[in-house]
Amino acid sequence: PxxxxxxxxxxxxxxxxxxxxxxxxxxxxxxxxxxxxxxxKTRYKSRFITRIGDQIKQIDITEVAYFKAEDNEVLLVTENNKRYFINHALDQLAEMIDPSIFFRANRSYLVHISSIKKISKYFNSRLHLELEPVTREPVLISRVKVTEFLNWIDK
Incomplete structure (x- = not known):
């Protein structure tokens, strides 16, 4: 590359x-x-496939709001709040998708830039992200990643 x-x-x-x-x-x-x-030129993944019963569904990367690691599995969450399990770890996904539109917020979340609805200051110089669709727990940017995140969001 x-x-x-x-x-x-x-x-x-x-x-x-x-x-x-x-x-x-x-x-x-x-x-x-x-x-x-x-x-x-780096080619990033443009779609994902997931299995629902005996059917295979294709999901375009433009529909993805965020990826969430949960109980040793990764959920792909769409803009419409549909959730699908996919067979990739977050570390693998971070290499496969375009870093100009997705950011590794923390150990559990890879977020699409358009899913970020609000950014707030949080304790210990961290940032709190409010995403759409809404998450069950807070999505936090660590103190170490704050500068990287702000540079990414400002591109």
Missing amino acids: VKQLELNAALDKFQSLGAEGSNKETVLRLEQIEQLLQLH
């Missing part, structure tokens, strides 16, 4: 040093780099 910041730094350095040869060769090199980037 290629990190965008590292790529931008490399391209800036390449341009500042000046490419040997003509501008035409430079343009060709840049086009080749762009083509390679398209090949290595």
Whole structure:
């Protein structure tokens, strides 16, 4: 995987040093780099499947409000408050889904940015999230993750 910041730094350095040869060769090199980037572009999961009895249901990632770890199982909760068990751990899910729209709030929750309805300060420099659909217990951002969360939400 290629990190965008590292790529931008490399391209800036390449341009500042000046490419040997003509501008035409430079343009060709840049086009080749762009083509390679398209090949290595991270592809995130766009849907999940779950079993309901003997049926298989497909759920689009755009319908997901949050993922919740509960009793050694993971629940996928949709915007309509429908709950489905899925066969992935939260750690696996965090790698499979787009980090620009999902955030690992704590050990139990991976939340979609649009499911966050309210953010409040909480004891010990933590944050409390109110999600939609409503959760049974408070969803807290630890003191250690507050800065990371605020940077994520501010993108």
